[in-house]
Amino acid sequence: LKGGPGRFPVANKASPFVEAMKTYRREFIRKSVGLGAVLSTGGPKISGALQAQPGKSRVVIGRGDSPGSVDREMTDQGLLDLLDRSMQSLYSKETPLEAWRLIGGAGQVVGLKVNCLAGKGISTHPRLVEAISERLQQAGVKSSDIVIWDRLNRDLERAGFSIKESGKGPLCFGNDHLGFGRELETFNAVGSLMCRTLTEICDVVINLPVLKDHGITGVTMAMKNLFGAIHNPNKYHLNIGDPYVADVYMLPPIRQKVQLTVCDAIAAQYEGGPSFMPQWTWSFNGLILGFDPVALDYTGWQIIERKRAEMGMPSLRKAGREPTYIATAADPQHRIGTCNPDQIEVMEI
């Protein structure tokens, strides 16, 4: 990360989000029409309530002001504003810092699990990671207690991150730096060694996937991104990733440590993933946040389906890769979250 501490203003004041929230309720009806368009394929219901509805999984879809081509992505300030608004909405807090202070605890190491397989074109944006890192520091997390990680150093570098294995400031390295533990973690159909970055370094993880299509598993977002924490992801792409994606997410270090998902949907891809295919990429210009990875994946899946329909492409079911693992993750054996639209509260801001 090229930006140092202090690049962004401290976010302990209510503005501008408080002002935004004053208009939120007034704008809700208009917004809900727009979201209805996004999720017109029987997607989750919309709520305008600031407080999460009892028993429901809240998914926040934050959108930038000016969706356009991928080449004209939002500015740094626009991205920070979007992140702040989204976090406040998810946590129902008046200021961004109130929300960020709820992540981790004193002295805890916070891991930021990015997704960098596809290079700069369709990976987690370093600017987003930089903004999150900054807010975490403002919320009291030491810079050296922030660890940005993914599968390989070379993947991180190709996506625009700089490897930093020691010293001050957020660390950044791939699993090839520390390797994997020696004890198998197992659940149902999977048995894997976990990366030591997750098991030995991080106390809390913020999951930072990308909103995109996947040529085998249908879509890849919150749950699939944790394949980057195991030593044998190549074994778990059979049967459209079902039940493997859900099973991997059940492994204790993942279940215990992943606290939040911030899905990078600034640029998104509706076909040809996980590799970067510019012809199938569009500027969604947003972030998708949630605590429930199943609800988030379900919501993101509907967005991709909508885009595919808009572009005249068959549904993922017709393409033979409907992401059935999402429903598996919600079944009684897993109970990771819900994919029942009636139990998902989507908040578009």
Next chain:
Amino acid sequence: MNRKLRGESRLRMAKGESETIDSIPKQSGSGWALSRRSFFHGSLSLGLAAYPSLSRSSALAAARPVLQEDEKLYLAEAKFYEKLPHKKIKCLLCPRECVIDDRERGYCGVRENRGGTYYTLVHSRLCTFHVDPIEKKPLFHFHPGTMAFSIATAGCNVNCRFCQNWEISQVRPEQVRSYYAPPEKVTAMAVDQRCLSIAYTYTEPVIFYEYMQDTAIEARDHGVKSVVITGGYIAKEPLVELCASVDGIKVDLKAFSEEYYKQVVNGELRPVLDALVTMLNREVWTEIVYLVVPTMNDSEEELIGLSRWVKQNLGPDVPVHFTRFYPQYLMKNLPPTPVETLERAKTIADAEGLNYVYIGNVPGHPAENTYCPGCGRVVIRRKGYTVSGIYLKQGRCVGCQTEIAGVWGT
């Protein structure tokens, strides 16, 4: 883990731990470091092989990955694949036929698509090697009493829930320690250790096909034979080509049901049966091992089906080894196979007319011996991996002159 440590401090500690775990004195002159675990594994094996100076096994290379510059040593374009639009490729080496995106790997974990070109990452990249008796493979009808220089790379194209070598078969090559050993080096080591053959074994040699084939050709030029210890999950074209370069194949036939292959092996039965027929047609000496897992693949119906299929499609002279299962990896919920179950399997296969049926992983059992199908006398006496007597003359029983199927040498 000290929870008060900061991120960077934890990182240093984690790296320090792995240095301690992996810092074992180097073998003098060899330059190969062993971990405590690998040293232990190696010692176990060598106690049987009686070549204690030769064992190397791998450990998960916690903080010692192969360096990027080293990786080039092991890179070679794959032989069997098809280029697809958008830089995708389709692997044609095994029946799985993985379709792989750019910068992704196949199911085996050792082949990678880089910009639309498919590469093996494990050519000349050993993760382990030992000198083993040929009986350990097991190959009972292939030059009994000789030694096989046994090698493996990381990776496998199935994922058996009972795998006993999962620490090297179910990992990626960069997750285990690697040793650079091109075909000429492997051949030289085999010759130096007076091994009659090189065995491609421990993991799944199909996934290091190019390396295996190049080594087999090099070895044959130096009078060293090659034997393949495989699950037989390989496409026909590469198998036919491989058969021209090797001298013996042992196939682990995991079960005789597609359901078992799907649930336990993560593979398919039909292609393995097809491969066995191809091996027979290409006249490569072939033996079958059937790991008998209690309650999973030991029904009378399945064992009868297996025996009849072997006799009808391969003939009665293909040796079948019923071996004992021990709880391993992801299948620790079952007990070791009762010896009575193995004996029942042998009785069934004998009754179906197979001539050479063995019981494995039960040292000292009389069904380790080879009996003449003509007169019933012992023609090869074994205990464990040790051969104590061979009563053959020019491949025939010394008692009744019945020809015993196999590769016996001169």
